Amino acid sequence: MTAATAVNVTHLRKVYRVYEREAGLGAALRALFRRQMQEIVGVDNLTFTIEAGEIIGFLGPNGAGKTTTLKMLAGLLYPSAGDVRVLGYVPWRRERAFLRQIALVMGQRQQLIWDIPVIDSFELNRAIYRIPPAQYRHMLDELADLLDLAPLLHKPVRNLSLGERMKCEIAGSLLHRPQVLFLDEPTIGLDIVMQRRIRDFIREYNHRTGATVLLTSHYMADVEALCRRVILIHHGTMLFDGDLTRLVERFSPYKTIIVRLQEPADLRPYGEVLSQNEDQVSLRVPKSAVARITARLLTDLPVLDLSVEDPPIEAVIEQIFTQEEVV
Amino acid sequence: MRTYLRLLWTFFRISILGELAYRASFWLQIAESLIDLGTALAFVSVVFSSTRALNGWSADELLTLIGVYFLIGGTINMIIMPGMNRLIEQVRQGTLDYVLTRPADAQLLVSIQQIDVWKLLDVVLGMALLVGAMLWHGGLPGPFQLLAFALTLLAGAVIIYSFVLFLATLSFWYVRMENILVIFESMYEAGRWPVDIYPGWLRAILTFVVPVAFAVTVPAEALTARLTWLVLAGTLLLAALALLASRLFWRFAIRYYSGASA
Numbered sequence: 001m002t003a004a005t006a007v008n009v010t011h012l013r014k015v016y017r018v019y020e021r022e023a024g025l026g027a028a029l030r031a032l033f034r035r036q037m038q039e040i041v042g043v044d045n046l047t048f049t050i051e052a053g054e055i056i057g058f059l060g061p062n063g064a065g066k067t068t069t070l071k072m073l074a075g076l077l078y079p080s081a082g083d084v085r086v087l088g089y090v091p092w093r094r095e096r097a098f099l100r101q102i103a104l105v106m107g108q109r110q111q112l113i114w115d116i117p118v119i120d121s122f123e124l125n126r127a128i129y130r131i132p133p134a135q136y137r138h139m140l141d142e143l144a145d146l147l148d149l150a151p152l153l154h155k156p157v158r159n160l161s162l163g164e165r166m167k168c169e170i171a172g173s174l175l176h177r178p179q180v181l182f183l184d185e186p187t188i189g190l191d192i193v194m195q196r197r198i199r200d201f202i203r204e205y206n207h208r209t210g211a212t213v214l215l216t217s218h219y220m221a222d223v224e225a226l227c228r229r230v231i232l233i234h235h236g237t238m239l240f241d242g243d244l245t246r247l248v249e250r251f252s253p254y255k256t257i258i259v260r261l262q263e264p265a266d267l268r269p270y271g272e273v274l275s276q277n278e279d280q281v282s283l284r285v286p287k288s289a290v291a292r293i294t295a296r297l298l299t300d301l302p303v304l305d306l307s308v309e310d311p312p313i314e315a316v317i318e319q320i321f322t323q324e325e326v327v
Numbered sequence: 328m329r330t331y332l333r334l335l336w337t338f339f340r341i342s343i344l345g346e347l348a349y350r351a352s353f354w355l356q357i358a359e360s361l362i363d364l365g366t367a368l369a370f371v372s373v374v375f376s377s378t379r380a381l382n383g384w385s386a387d388e389l390l391t392l393i394g395v396y397f398l399i400g401g402t403i404n405m406i407i408m409p410g411m412n413r414l415i416e417q418v419r420q421g422t423l424d425y426v427l428t429r430p431a432d433a434q435l436l437v438s439i440q441q442i443d444v445w446k447l448l449d450v451v452l453g454m455a456l457l458v459g460a461m462l463w464h465g466g467l468p469g470p471f472q473l474l475a476f477a478l479t480l481l482a483g484a485v486i487i488y489s490f491v492l493f494l495a496t497l498s499f500w501y502v503r504m505e506n507i508l509v510i511f512e513s514m515y516e517a518g519r520w521p522v523d524i525y526p527g528w529l530r531a532i533l534t535f536v537v538p539v540a541f542a543v544t545v546p547a548e549a550l551t552a553r554l555t556w557l558v559l560a561g562t563l564l565l566a567a568l569a570l571l572a573s574r575l576f577w578r579f580a581i582r583y584y585s586g587a588s589a
Contacts, residue, residue, distance in 0.1 A: 016586065076424050078585045092585060099430035111425040116345040127337040128429050130330065
């Protein structure tokens, strides 16, 4: 493991044991005495490496194992098998030196204290992380500046809007200037403007501090804006690890041909017509047939303009997950 | 250790600042404490209107006991109970994850994470009662009694803390545990009388199942010079064992929470 490697995961596996019971009063009563146990595989055989300073997006539908993976990396869950190293530490040992260098933000779970002003919650974190006063002030100023926190700091958390609260949650988690950030759906429930705000901030923080960021999100826009590299998890296993652009190449067997014609024509014989307005037509064609169909279009028809595009990433990913669901 | 004291102070300061915004709760707490105190004193005066001693406890000695009851109860309700109630909440909502990612001892953090400042009033009342009882009795207890009192007071608080932590930690397995803390609170009320006035079975429960006897009766015995060496040593030993056991149980629970055991 080199100095530049932030995260190293090999053959990681997590199995949950859950108790379950059938519906009905009788089953509920029986469950009081004897409970049925079932093993559920959370994640299985994950192997990847993340370099320091990278921003990685974890993609996958609900229950895919994204949060389980993040929790194992943050030291909250004990792996059932395999090896995890973050900054050279074994996370589940939760050594102070390790915890001091990481931060976890979960969009759905709040850590600021509800009844007290934001600045007091920050003050608590300062005491817990033992941040030297000068560094604390410097970091607080910087974060307040980047996220426009000044008007919020002295309000009790319960008086903040969801977006304002999220900004404060994130700022509070960064006061100790962590080297590795685990962000579990940090933009969930936020409006577009606030999502972009948070996104810009994450990029800026990564830029300024060189911190490694591991992000899960349901919003493709988050991932497209921040992450060059994505890891796709589905049913606990890794489907893909690499550049976002390569994801499309690899998983979409189709391309979209957009043609502008001098006069309208029926293009159905050439491929699946996705949309047609006036003289512009979008065609979906198998990737392997792109060259042949393009040539035919150009010779057969009075084409003004022609371009070949990849389908939108969101559509590709949706297609991957729904296909997997059927299999 | 100094870091943790500073941490406790930070929690305390923030709670005070937070609570000052709610003046109503200050007046409510005053009313509650005074009603509690009034009830306790009324019972004592009723009892002692018809007798001079209750199972060997004179009126001023019983006042001492009530002082200890307020002192310990106030401390527990100020620092320990709010934190434990919040712990149960955190386990249910999954926000305990945040506590576990902090570079500090998680048990300590959850134990002092919330402070109900106004319960300080009970602590102050308890001390006032102790001073009053002493004046009434006429004369300070000897240095040995004071030392024994301090030690048993600390031991009693530790025993109760360990016990409540144990109950709250059960929430890792059984998600709804608030009620059990309420049961504890009402059992603690039995502590405003010396445990030796209760019938044997109840005394046993109050000593070994819900260790109220150690928290209230024993320190009061120390201050009223009826404590034997044996009980003193036993109490200190029990406190040490209780602390150790609750610590081990907590760590086991955390391992279970992260899926490292069971």
